[in-house]
Amino acid sequence: MSKYFISVVASCFLLALLSAAPASAQPATLERAVIPFDFIVRGKTLPAGTYSIRRINDSSEALVIQSQNLRSRVAFETEPLEARLPPSRSEMVFHRYGNTYFLREIRTGGEAEGRELATSRAERDLQRETAKNNVAEPETVAVALY
16 A cells, blocks of 8 residues: 555656646757768767757756757757857857867857867867877867857
8 A cells, every 4th residue: 555655646746746847948949050070079979960959958058969850969068158259140169180070169149158068088189199299279160050
């Protein structure tokens, strides 16, 4: 009898919790981009294609990037990044090392504060290799968001 009672109470609690969530809790899509190259986010390589970026919740620190065909999806944390000048358009910024691209920033047009991803271990390794071989700094590549 006590197992049944606990199960009923837990079910009621879960139902109450889910029904209390407002309909606006679904985060809206922030932006879309057509990315013409494979790129890396949090150690996962995503293929070239059309992607949407949105907040995971009301907090702007946690974002998710998802391919239009729903086959690729990565959630990631960001940190605030102050721009010297607010960009005129929204964009995603990548660091390029040869044919390897790392997502580094997301900037919103007209806003002074953007979002920055932490440098991954793979990118740090490439930075060290680049410095050791006296190769130029990584190229910065921006892709417009719409």
